[in-house]
Amino acid sequence: MHSFNRAGGYGFVIPVGSGEQVYFRAEDIEGGDRSLSEGQQVTFVLVLGDGRFEARELRT
Structure with a gap:
């Protein structure tokens, strides 16, 4: 988690092995x-959101 x-x-x-940040919302x-x-x-x-990848179903 960043x-x-x-x-x-x-x-x-930031996914493992990537330097790109991925957006998520609290409701996810x-x-x-x-x-x-x-x-x-x-x-x-x-998942592919509005022209960008987004993180969903976040779990600890």
Whole structure:
């Protein structure tokens, strides 16, 4: 996990083996509090969003 803006409800993750950040929304975090800590490792599914890849189904 790279960064998460709690107030804005979005963040960016970097897939293993890539230097590109991938956008995600807080509602795509699975679990109770829908919050992540910076540097936390997560698994996710990559999908093609509005002209860019987005992370969905984020799990710790």
